[in-house]
Amino acid sequence: xxxxxxxxxxxxxxxxxxxxxxxxxxxxxxxxxxxxxxxxxxxxxxxxxxxxxxxxxxxxxxxxxxxxxxxxxxxxxxxxxxxxxxxxxxxxxxxxxxxxxxxxxxxxxxxxxxxxxxxxxxxxxxxxxxxxxxxxxxxxxxxxxxxxxxxxxxxxxxxxxxxxxxxxxxxxxxxxxxxxxxxxxxxxxxxxxxxxxxxxxxxxxxxxxxxxxxxxxxxxxxxxxxxxxxxxxxxxxxxxxxxxxxxxxxxxxxxxxxxxxxxxxxxxxxxxxxxxxxxxxxxxxxxxxxxxxxxx
Amino acid sequence: xxxxxxxxxxxxxxxxxxxxxxxxxxxxxxxxxxxxxxxxxxxxxxxxxxxxxxxxxxxxxxxxxxxxxxxxxxxxxxxxxxxxxxxxxxxxxxxxxxxxxxxxxxxxxxxxxxxxxxxxxxxxxxxxxxxxxxxxxxxxxxxxxxxxxxxxxxxxxxxxxxxxxxxxxxxxxxxxxxxxxxxxxxxxxx
Ligand SMILES: Cc1cc2nc3c(=O)[nH]c(=O)nc-3n(C[C@H](O)[C@H](O)[C@H](O)COP(=O)(O)OP(=O)(O)OC[C@H]3O[C@@H](n4cnc5c(N)ncnc54)[C@H](O)[C@@H]3O)c2cc1C
Ligand code: FES
Ligand code: FES
Numbered sequence: 311x312x313x314x315x316x317x318x319x320x321x322x323x324x325x326x327x328x329x330x331x332x333x334x335x336x337x338x339x340x341x342x343x344x345x346x347x348x349x350x351x352x353x354x355x356x357x358x359x360x361x362x363x364x365x366x367x368x369x370x371x372x373x374x375x376x377x378x379x380x381x382x383x384x385x386x387x388x389x390x391x392x393x394x395x396x397x398x399x400x401x402x403x404x405x406x407x408x409x410x411x412x413x414x415x416x417x418x419x420x421x422x423x424x425x426x427x428x429x430x431x432x433x434x435x436x437x438x439x440x441x442x443x444x445x446x447x448x449x450x451x452x453x454x455x456x457x458x459x460x461x462x463x464x465x466x467x468x469x470x471x472x473x474x475x476x477x478x479x480x481x482x483x484x485x486x487x488x489x490x491x492x493x494x495x496x497x498x499x500x501x502x503x504x505x506x507x508x509x510x511x512x513x514x515x516x517x518x519x520x521x522x523x524x525x526x527x528x529x530x531x532x533x534x535x536x537x538x539x540x541x542x543x544x545x546x547x548x549x550x551x552x553x554x555x556x557x558x559x560x561x562x563x564x565x566x567x568x569x570x571x572x573x574x575x576x577x578x579x580x581x582x583x584x585x586x587x588x589x590x591x592x593x594x595x596x597x598x599x600x601x602x603x604x605x606x
Numbered sequence: 607x608x609x610x611x612x613x614x615x616x617x618x619x620x621x622x623x624x625x626x627x628x629x630x631x632x633x634x635x636x637x638x639x640x641x642x643x644x645x646x647x648x649x650x651x652x653x654x655x656x657x658x659x660x661x662x663x664x665x666x667x668x669x670x671x672x673x674x675x676x677x678x679x680x681x682x683x684x685x686x687x688x689x690x691x692x693x694x695x696x697x698x699x700x701x702x703x704x705x706x707x708x709x710x711x712x713x714x715x716x717x718x719x720x721x722x723x724x725x726x727x728x729x730x731x732x733x734x735x736x737x738x739x740x741x742x743x744x745x746x747x748x749x750x751x752x753x754x755x756x757x758x759x760x761x762x763x764x765x766x767x768x769x770x771x772x773x774x775x776x777x778x779x780x781x782x783x784x785x786x787x788x789x790x791x792x793x794x795x796x
Contacts, residue, residue: 311625313607313671335669339649342667345626346647355625359672405770406748407664408649492769493650 312354319363320443322469325356327443330466332356336364336379337411339404340420364415364471373477375439378415378470385414393475395482395501399430402486405493415470418455421462421521428456428522429501430484432514435476442467449474456521480504481592481599485584486516487572497572500560500584504592509533509542513585518564518577528559528585545600548593553586560585611673613637614683615690615698623670630654630665632673633680638705641681641743645772652771655744656680657687662751664770680704681743684750688724691754726750729788730781737775745771749785757792759785 314332316322326332332354335341344350358364364379367389374392376385382400386409390397396414403409403426417427418438436452442465450463452473457463464470482503488494499516511532513525535552536542561582566574609620609632620636628647633639633656643653647666654665657679665678679687682704690696726749729735736742745768752759752767759767764785773781 313625313669315671315674335672338667338669338672339664342628342669343648345669346628346666351626355669355671357669357672404649405652406767407652407655407662407770408667410661411663411667 311352314354314356315360316356316358317360319361319471322356322358322361323441323443326469327467329354329356334358334419334469336416336419337381337408337413339408339412340416358415358469367472369477373436373474376414376473376475378418378472379413381411381413382409392477393430393434394478395430395434395484395503396427396475398482398484399426399486399499399501402426402484402491402494402496402499414473418462418470418473419464421456421460423459423519423521424496424499424517425522426484426486426496426499426516429499429514429516430482431473431475432522432524433501433503433512434478434482435503435505435512437474438463438470439472439474440464440468441471442469447471453524456523459520461521478503479508480506481595483588483591485588487580487584495571498564498566498577498580498584500581500588502585502588502592504596506542506596509537511536511589513560515560515564515581517571518566518581520565523563523565525560525563525585528556528563531559532556532589545597547597548589553589556589557582557586607671609670609674611675612677612698613639613701614679614686614704615696616700618701620670625669625671627670628666629656629658629668629670629673629678632670633665633678637701639680639682639701643740643743645740649770650772651741651744652748652768653741653744655747655771657747657751660751662748679747681746684724684727684746685722688726688750689722724750725791726753726784726788729791730784733780733784733787735776735780735784741771741773741775745773745781749781749788752785753789753792758789761786 314325316325333352334356336358364377366377368375382403385400386397414427417425431452438450438455441447455463484501486499487497496517498518501514503512515523561578564578566577568574609623620632645651645653649664649667656665659677683699686699
């Protein structure tokens with residue numbers, strides 16, 4: 311095994327170009343488990359810890375360009391206002407020690423259907439900025455990033471530079487089912503974001519299909535129902551039958567399996583429950599914000 | 607490969623390190639510092655917790671090469687680290703003294719007598735928060751970092767900070783007592 315230690319982003323891309331089989335290691339919270347248990351013996355480890363760019367983020371007008379290695383603990387502390395859904399999801403990851411090391415780049419690299427960043431990114435709207443020494447930078451829409459169980463759209467010579475996550479323009483929520491609060495891989499998870507500016511709702515489902523997915527039919531139904539009833543303007547409580555239909559469509563978007571953590575039917579049921587709850591929570595805070603704005 | 611880094615305030619060099627080796631392995635097997643425990647090697651238990659450039663991490667999930675040039679504090683250096691925090695200035699703990707710490711603690715029922723303990727270590731002893739002791743080093747490092755960051759933690763803060771550390775013996779209540787005790791002593795300045 312060789313340990314490659316690029317000191318800059320350019321060096322990292324060059325190393326990955328030269329050794330496409332090299333396994334990048336950022337926080338190591340996925341990679342080291344595999345090495346410790348002898349599940350993986352890469353020819354090259356490509357250490358990204360010295361690439362400072364990957365630990366930085368910039369807040370633009372519409373989105374945050376989040377460096378691939380920014381740890382979850384920093385997202386929770388520094389980006390709660392801009393990226394509330396991702397900050398909530400980050401807080402549910404493992405433990406403080408893991409959150410101090412692991413980040414979204416590694417979560418995307420692993421592309422586990424259970425990864426907690428994914429539903430939040432899908433709901434908020436995001437693009438993954440990847441690059442190679444040979445072909446430069448390209449942007450992958452988050453909806454096209456997950457290509458199969460633990461598979462993503464990266465080419466062998468590419469690295470993830472950053473994720474461009476849409477800044478929240480309304481309330482966002484993240485909900486996760488597990489046996490306890492800390493150190494739990496999701497049985498299933500659900501992210502929801504209201505986008506009042508475009509009058510749309512977006513969703514993300516974790517651990518209930520081969521890849522993280524959006525519940526697109528549910529989103530379309532809800533967007534139409536909210537528009538039709540003038541809900542964005544009148545700020546009324548969402549009709550229970552609408553919320554129920556939304557929840558049922560979210561459950562129907564799942565394609566889960568039975569495994570040690572839960573059965574397929576439990577997952578489908580739980581996703582429906584989380585969909586209704588997160589819709590209620592976010593809608594309540596949207597209504598609350600409207601009331602305070604109205605009063606001001 | 608060779609790895610150069612700072613451990614408990616002193617520069618150290620580890621040779622013949624395998625590229626896939628963890629920082630935990632290097633600390634225990636190459637530097638002779640068995641304070642950090644190996645219980646799961648998968649980030650689940652926290653017994654291998656050390657500070658890496660000040661940040662609590664599972665040393666079993668840090669590749670040794672990633673520690674190159676960086677600063678590591680282990681439980682063996684905790685007393686010195688705490689002393690340095692309260693009075694400033696220290697030359698660090700020599701490797702031999704750090705190794706000796708473990709030996710003394712092993713031969714003496716008054717765990718670590720003759721070695722100045724960090725306040726959090728004393729509090730764990732006084733509160734009866736140590737049973738088999740396997741989880742203790744990780745809990746000490748995590749608790750000490752909490753009190754450095756947040757001198758008056760609520761119970762919820764303590765639970766959150768220690769949520770990555772498993773203990774199979776105590777049921778956690780005595781550990782909570784110990785952290786509360788250390789926080790109280792710290793704020794009284796004893
Ligand atoms: C005890 C424990 C509990 C966990 N709990 C959770 C949990 O609750 N929720 C959750 O989502 N995850 C959990 N995980 C998994 C892990 O912490 C996350 O997936 C984390 O986001 C990985 O980030 P990392 O930086 O540590 O990745 P690494 O382990 O460094 O890398 C992960 C993968 O991504 C690749 N990679 C990393 N950076 C890049 C890059 N810039 N470009 C291209 N590829 C890259 C690596 O090659 C590797 O394939 C847990 C892990 C442990 C050990
Ligand atoms: S040995 Fe590192 S967390 Fe258990
Ligand atoms: S005292 Fe035995 S595991 Fe905690």
